[in-house]
Amino acid sequence: MKLGSTMKNLKILRCCLLECLRNHHLVAIADALPWLEELDIQFSCYYWSPGRDSNSRSAKYMVTDAGIEALSRKLRGLRKIDITGQVGCSDRSLIA
Structure with missing residues (x-):
């Protein structure tokens, strides 16, 4: 079953508050739930600590504008998305 x-x-x-959420997860969500209207993927920056591995802040380890753009292409009925705290997203995500 799919x-x-x-x-x-x-x-x-x-x-929300999933530290492991990445762009490829957003694509999987869009593929599995094409009728989705609201998505909350907010992430509190509070969980980032100075002692974390610096690689965890690279684009491949976070949600970025590319992931939001993929969502907007696949989820035509998406009306609302909360990306609060997603440090990999910029104003470019607003245009998508």
Whole structure:
């Protein structure tokens, strides 16, 4: 059974405060739930500590504008997205 195939009524998905969320996860969400209207992927910068590995801040380890653009292409019914604290997103995400 394909993820999302039995969840046709799911319109709102909250994935907030997930440290492991990346662009490829956004694509998987869009592919599995094409009818999604609201998505919450906010991430509190509070969880970033100075002692963390510097690689964890590189673009491949975070949600970026490219991930938001992929969402906007795939989720035509998306009305609202919360990207609060996603440090890899810029004003370019607003245009998408």
